[in-house]
Amino acid sequence: MGPVFKYTVGEITYPDQKCGPVMPETAIELVDVNKWFDDFHVLKDINLTVNTGEKVVICGPSGSGKSTVVRCINRLEEHQKGVIRLNGVELTNDPRSISSIQGDVGMVFQQFNLFPHLTVLDNLTLGPMKARGLSRTDAEDRARHYLERVRIPDQADKKPSQLSGGQQQRVAIARSLCMEPKVLLFDEPTSALDPEMISEVLDVMVELATEGMTMIVVTHEMGFARKVADKMIFMDEGEIVEQAAPEEFFGNPRTERCRKFLSQILQH
Ligand SMILES: Nc1ncnc2c1ncn2[C@@H]1O[C@H](COP(=O)(O)OP(=O)(O)O)[C@@H](O)[C@H]1O
Numbered sequence: 001m002g003p004v005f006k007y008t009v010g011e012i013t014y015p016d017q018k019c020g021p022v023m024p025e026t027a028i029e030l031v032d033v034n035k036w037f038d039d040f041h042v043l044k045d046i047n048l049t050v051n052t053g054e055k056v057v058i059c060g061p062s063g064s065g066k067s068t069v070v071r072c073i074n075r076l077e078e079h080q081k082g083v084i085r086l087n088g089v090e091l092t093n094d095p096r097s098i099s100s101i102q103g104d105v106g107m108v109f110q111q112f113n114l115f116p117h118l119t120v121l122d123n124l125t126l127g128p129m130k131a132r133g134l135s136r137t138d139a140e141d142r143a144r145h146y147l148e149r150v151r152i153p154d155q156a157d158k159k160p161s162q163l164s165g166g167q168q169q170r171v172a173i174a175r176s177l178c179m180e181p182k183v184l185l186f187d188e189p190t191s192a193l194d195p196e197m198i199s200e201v202l203d204v205m206v207e208l209a210t211e212g213m214t215m216i217v218v219t220h221e222m223g224f225a226r227k228v229a230d231k232m233i234f235m236d237e238g239e240i241v242e243q244a245a246p247e248e249f250f251g252n253p254r255t256e257r258c259r260k261f262l263s264q265i266l267q268h
């Protein structure tokens with residue numbers, strides 16, 4: 001047997017490759033990212049790398065900056081210091097950088113954000129027709145394909161208000177998928193749902209994760225996190241306080257803040 005090569009990226013060691021190391025592709029990279037709302041320092045030196053296909057779960061108390069991190073990644077908010085790169089392209093105010101984000105990053109919000117006056121099908125075809133130039137027929141084919149994926153193919157002609165919360169959130173996920181993003185960001189996707197509808201949304205997210213989608217998920221659903229996360233992040237007061245693989249994160253949290261937070265949410 002020849003020599004065994006190993007190489008380490010962050011905390012992960014990769015096994016040997018016959019032709020030398022093949023670096024995993026970095027999908028998202030935040031380097032020393034800082035953001036202020038006026039003089040309120042909301043994000044403090046955020047460093048985070050997400051490789052293609054990785055699932056990262058972010059948790060932490062309300063107001064700790066979780067939404068602001070994901071909103072900076074898809075440019076709904078602007079950071080003031082540090083660098084954010086998506087598939088190697090730095091986020092700037094350059095229109096090319098902005099259109100590249102809009103193409104590559106999908107977002108699922110707590111409040112679904114569907115257009116109430118449009119049918120489910122029209123909610124799904126709008127983006128691909130306007131932003132991707134698809135014909136109506138192609139956009140509808142694609143929409144029906146993804147409605148099938150989230151298991152509500154028969155709801156295409158309804159308005160969002162005629163659906164349950166769980167169904168609406170699955171429409172919102174299908175809408176993101178219709179744009180065929182490289183990365184999906186979820187900001188507390190189940191927090192607005194009645195308890196009995198949470199699992200039907202998490203099940204769809206687990207499937208996406210299993211199929212290799214790169215995901216950042218802000219959630220306090222720790223069962224989901226244990227199942228899919230490659231990396232757990234705990235944020236508090238604008239900082240990443242802990243960053244670890246799930247076994248270590250849940251089994252041996254290093255800080256008192258994280259321990260306290262986990263004991264509070266795991267009680268519920
Ligand atoms: N647009 C804004 N203007 C001023 N302060 C904001 C704005 N958005 C969020 N904040 C504040 O920034 C902090 C972090 O917010 P957020 O990222 O929403 O936290 P989380 O998602 O962890 O609950 C909170 O104190 C919040 O009040």
Ligand SMILES: [Mg+2]
Nearest residue numbers: 066067068188
């Ligand atoms: Mg939030």
